[in-house]
Amino acid sequence: MKLLEERILKNGRNLGNGILKVDGFINHQVDPLLMDACGREFAERFKSLGATKILTAEISGIAPALLAALHLKLPVVYARKSKPITMPDQVFLTLAPSHTKGRTIELIVSPEFLAEGDKVLIIDDFLASGQTILGLVRLAQAAGAEVVGIGTLIEKTFDGGRGLLAPTGVPVEALAVITDMQDGRIVFAAFGG
Amino acid sequence: MKLLEERILKNGRNLGNGILKVDGFINHQVDPLLMDACGREFAERFKSLGATKILTAEISGIAPALLAALHLKLPVVYARKSKPITMPDQVFLTLAPSHTKGRTIELIVSPEFLAEGDKVLIIDDFLASGQTILGLVRLAQAAGAEVVGIGTLIEKTFDGGRGLLAPTGVPVEALAVITDMQDGRIVFAAFGG
Numbered sequence: 463m464k465l466l467e468e469r470i471l472k473n474g475r476n477l478g479n480g481i482l483k484v485d486g487f488i489n490h491q492v493d494p495l496l497m498d499a500c501g502r503e504f505a506e507r508f509k510s511l512g513a514t515k516i517l518t519a520e521i522s523g524i525a526p527a528l529l530a531a532l533h534l535k536l537p538v539v540y541a542r543k544s545k546p547i548t549m550p551d552q553v554f555l556t557l558a559p560s561h562t563k564g565r566t567i568e569l570i571v572s573p574e575f576l577a578e579g580d581k582v583l584i585i586d587d588f589l590a591s592g593q594t595i596l597g598l599v600r601l602a603q604a605a606g607a608e609v610v611g612i613g614t615l616i617e618k619t620f621d622g623g624r625g626l627l628a629p630t631g632v633p634v635e636a637l638a639v640i641t642d643m644q645d646g647r648i649v650f651a652a653f654g655g
Numbered sequence: 656m657k658l659l660e661e662r663i664l665k666n667g668r669n670l671g672n673g674i675l676k677v678d679g680f681i682n683h684q685v686d687p688l689l690m691d692a693c694g695r696e697f698a699e700r701f702k703s704l705g706a707t708k709i710l711t712a713e714i715s716g717i718a719p720a721l722l723a724a725l726h727l728k729l730p731v732v733y734a735r736k737s738k739p740i741t742m743p744d745q746v747f748l749t750l751a752p753s754h755t756k757g758r759t760i761e762l763i764v765s766p767e768f769l770a771e772g773d774k775v776l777i778i779d780d781f782l783a784s785g786q787t788i789l790g791l792v793r794l795a796q797a798a799g800a801e802v803v804g805i806g807t808l809i810e811k812t813f814d815g816g817r818g819l820l821a822p823t824g825v826p827v828e829a830l831a832v833i834t835d836m837q838d839g840r841i842v843f844a845a846f847g848g
Contacts, residue, residue, distance in 0.1 A: 483741040490742070491732045491768040494725035520714045521733075525721055532687040532722075539684045540714075547755060548676040549683070562740060575684040 463503050463637040466615060467650050469496060470638055476646050480590075480618060481562070488587055488615065489522035494529075500637055501529025504585060504613045507635050508534070511610040513583035515539060517576070517598050519569055526615050527585040536583070539576060541569040541601060550574065554604045558597035561590060561621075569597045571605070578606030589614040589636055592623025599630055616640060619651070656696050656830040659808060660843050662689060669836050673783075673811060674755070681780055681808065682715035687722075693830055694722025697778060697806045700828050701727070704803040706776035708732060710769070710791050712762055719808050720778040729776070732769060734762040734794060743767065747797045751790030754783060754814075762790045764798070771799030782807040782829055785816025792823055809833060812844070 475483040487493040504526070516538040518527035524540050531538035545553060554571045576582070582602045586595055595612060602609050609632050617624065617636030620643070627634055642649035668676040680686040697719070709731040711720035717733050724731035738746060747764045769775070775795045779788055788805060795802050802825050810817065810829030813836070820827055835842035 477741065481740065485739070485741050485765065486768065490735065490739070490765060491730050492721060492724070493730055494721055495728065497721070498725055521717070521735075524714070524717045528685060528687055528690070528718055528721060529725075531685070532691055535688065537684050537686055542683065542714075546678070546683070547674065548670065548678050572678065572683060575679065 463500070465496065465499055466638045469493075470616070471648060474648065476643050476648050478646075480621065480643050482616070482618070482640070482643065482648070484616070488525070492525050497525050497529045500526055500615055501531075501533045503637055504530035504635070505533035508583055508611045508613060511583065512581055513610050514579075514581045515576070515583070515607075517541065517571075517582050517584050517602060518586055519543075519594050519598060523586040526587055530583075530585050530613070534583075537575075539571060541571050541598060543567050543569065545570050554601045556597045556600045556604070558593045560594065567594075569594070569601060571601050573605065576602065576605040576607055580605065580607035581610045582607045583610060584612045586614050587616065589617040589623045589634070590621040592621075592626035595623065596626055599627070611635070613637075618643070656693070658689065658692055659831045662686075663809070663831055664841060667841065669839050669841050671839075673814065673836050675809070675811070675833070675836065675841070677809070681718070685718050690718050690722045693719055693808055694724075694726045696830055697723035697828070698726035701776055701804045701806060704776065705774055706803050707772075707774045708769070708776070708800075710734065710764075710775050710777050710795060711779055712736075712787050712791060716779040719780055723776075723778050723806070727776075732764060734764050734791060736760050736762065738763055747794045749790045749793045749797070751786045753787065760787075762787070762794060764794050766798065769795065769798040769800055773798065773800035774803045775800045776803060777805045779807050780809065782810040782816045782827070783814040785814075785819035788816065789819055792820070804828070806830075811836070
């Protein structure tokens with residue numbers, strides 16, 4: 463997606479070690495008009511899948527998932543990383559190693575909002591190692607729901623997440639695909655994501 | 656706002672001790688169409704203030720703030736509760752006691768995204784004790800920015816937050832004003848928020 467790639471080149475920063483700083487428009491300060499355009503693009507790419515619900519993980523998945531949900535007119539559920547007092551005692555919980563946080567995080571969803579029969583579209587900001595998204599896949603499966611698609615704003619191919627998700631057999635779409643961040647560069651896949 | 660009040664009566668639950676469960680449409684599962692309507696309402700109420708930026712707190716403030724930002728065409732910044740690796744070492748940080756979490760939370764904003772000259776509209780999901788919102792006010796002031804308005808989806812008047820915010824002298828708008836949750840009831844202010 464040209465708009466997102468151009469924004470990454472303009473306002474993103476390669477901090478080294480494969481870390482891309484996009485907190486000026488995605489995950490601290492958010493550009494709502496850019497997110498709206500990305501949400502519309504997700505809706506366009508996934509509209510034929512018959513999804514009944516969007517699933518994401520707090521915190522930085524919320525913005526892109528919410529705007530995709532707005533355009534697809536679907537409810538969106540964000541997995542919590544800690545259990546709020548309003549959640550029932552029995553929950554779906556899985557553990558996912560977080561590369562950027564350097565520790566394992568919990569992903570928790572209430573069984574009130576994910577159930578058998580749901581066709582789940584997973585949306586997140588980054589596809590890197592794929593561990594968070596694979597955790598969301600496990601949560602959906604634990605609920606007896608079917609995952610029908612996976613979409614992320616940005617994919618870093620060199621972190622191998624797409625391979626990890628391949629056994630799920632569902633379509634994986636990334637709006638900006640970065641193939642190389644060595645030596646301070648930000649290189650996008652030639653086909654433009 | 657009628658639409659939000661009706662939804663609270665239909666899908667909200669009074670858990671006792673002043674705790675309102677709205678995680679079916681606001682803060683775990685989110686109804687994007689409801690949030691869009693609320694965002695439009697915030698935009699309508701605050702459009703004349705000349706805000707340059709919306710400020711909220713992760714996690715549950717993100718959805719309403721993002722949709723308000725979309726309708727006002729403003730960037731939105733969400734204060735983080737822990738410092739990500741992409742954030743500079745020097746940050747604006749304040750502490751806020753959290754009633755629902757039973758502990759003190761950190762609210763952190765990068766100086767890259769909040770600065771002197773900014774006219775800040777604060778949007779959050781709940782106005783209860785007002786401590787989180789007052790923390791956001793302190794962050795804005797620390798940055799030399801001016802707070803021009805405060806908006807929340809829901810206000811619980813019996814937690815006294817409006818009084819705490821009164822010294823700021825800025826307009827405080829809540830889309831649904833709850834005056835009483837005793838004995839399992841959910842009572843809205845007669846003027847309808």
